[in-house]
Amino acid sequence: MRRIVVIMLMLSCLFTDAEAQTRRSKKKSRKSSTTNQAPIRTVVVPSITVDTAIPPSLVIAAEPPTDTTKKDTTGVGKVAQEVHDSVKAQLKAPIVQVPVTLKRLIIPGVLFAYGAITLNRSDLRVINEQARDWIWDGNYHASPYMEDYMLLVPAAAVYGLNIFGVKGQNNLIDRSIIYGMSNLIANGIIFGLKEVGIEKRPDGSDNHSFPSGHTAEAFVSAEFLHQEYKNGRAPWPVVAAGYGVAISVAYMRIAHNKHWLGDVVAGAGVGMASTRFAYYLYPIIKHKIFGSRKVRESAMIMPTYRAGMYGFAVSYGF
Numbered sequence: 001m002r003r004i005v006v007i008m009l010m011l012s013c014l015f016t017d018a019e020a021q022t023r024r025s026k027k028k029s030r031k032s033s034t035t036n037q038a039p040i041r042t043v044v045v046p047s048i049t050v051d052t053a054i055p056p057s058l059v060i061a062a063e064p065p066t067d068t069t070k071k072d073t074t075g076v077g078k079v080a081q082e083v084h085d086s087v088k089a090q091l092k093a094p095i096v097q098v099p100v101t102l103k104r105l106i107i108p109g110v111l112f113a114y115g116a117i118t119l120n121r122s123d124l125r126v127i128n129e130q131a132r133d134w135i136w137d138g139n140y141h142a143s144p145y146m147e148d149y150m151l152l153v154p155a156a157a158v159y160g161l162n163i164f165g166v167k168g169q170n171n172l173i174d175r176s177i178i179y180g181m182s183n184l185i186a187n188g189i190i191f192g193l194k195e196v197g198i199e200k201r202p203d204g205s206d207n208h209s210f211p212s213g214h215t216a217e218a219f220v221s222a223e224f225l226h227q228e229y230k231n232g233r234a235p236w237p238v239v240a241a242g243y244g245v246a247i248s249v250a251y252m253r254i255a256h257n258k259h260w261l262g263d264v265v266a267g268a269g270v271g272m273a274s275t276r277f278a279y280y281l282y283p284i285i286k287h288k289i290f291g292s293r294k295v296r297e298s299a300m301i302m303p304t305y306r307a308g309m310y311g312f313a314v315s316y317g318f
Contacts, residue, residue, distance in 0.1 A: 090173040094293040097283035098227065100276055108273035115211055115266025119199060124262065131261040132202055135254045140203075147214050147252040154221035154242035155179060158228050161238070168228030175228060178275075178282050182220045186274035190216050190267070203257045212259045212267035218249035219271025227279055246271070 118124040158175065162168060168175060190213045197207035225242035250264035259267075286292050 087173060090171045091286070091290045091292065093171060093174075095174055095283045095286055096169060098276065098279040100280045104276055105273060108269040108271075108276070111269030112211075112266045112273070113269075115262040115264075115269065118260070118262030118265075119210065128260040128262050132254060132257070135251065136202075136257045137255070141256040145252065145256055147218070147249040147256075150245055150252075151214055151218035151249050152221060153245045154218070154225040157238070157242065158225050161229065161234060166229075166234055168233060169230075170228065174282070174286070175224075178278050179220075179224050181278040181282055182224060182271075182275040183217065185277055186216045186220050186271055187213070189270050189274065199260070199263070201258060202260060205258075209259055210263050210266065211270055212250065212253050212263040214253050215246070215250040215259070215264040215267030216271040216274070218246035219243075219268045220275050221271075222246040223272045223275035227275065 114124075118128055158168060158179075162172070170178065190211060193211060194208040194213070199210040200207050201209040222242040222245065226239050229239055246268065250259075250268060253259040253264055254261060283292075
């Protein structure tokens, strides 16, 4: 029994020594870990105050935003806008349509028909030769000819009268387009016939004598003047003078030995008819493209009786 007690005491001593030894080893390991760590130091950084104020000498005043759009100081833009508005208004304006009736085509038709008949009638060709012998002086005349410029005089008179306040039937845009169409129609007919080579010129230079292009152009201008200033818009001598200039051009073409009488007569008919067709066609084209209103021209002749006198009156409206 004593031996058992002694053994138990010895075992308890051994366990207590082992526990004490483990405690001492833990303390040593803690001390070694604390000794190996670097000491933590606290560094105090002094505060630095930076003066961000900019010296007045370096201050740049902020400029207002500049306008990048160019200002028109010449007035060209204003003038261009006015021209644009004027052209637009003229293209939208109503226009008088001159009807092409059989009555209106009688005179130009007869003139062209006479010129065409002279090509095959020997008796009329004799008249052509007699007219040439009577008008031509027998000398050679070189270009340029006076009639090259005279044929434009009646048309120039239309624009001159408008400048001086005598207004014609149509505005600037409409009458210019009508005049251009008239020349286009006339030249199409003239040069189409000339290319056929129907008749030789009196001077024998080529076979493009029929019909006379100069005369056609002159009567286009004369008829243009007539259409713009008929019905009292201008004194009748002014309108008659246009035809007088056109007849003078026809006379000069014979005098310069470039055309026969039948050539200039046919050319006069082409010029008058072309202009009358232009005054009929342009209002249709303008209405289709620009939507402008076309007003049909009308005329009526009525018999009158007053104070024992018989006569007639012309009523014209548009």
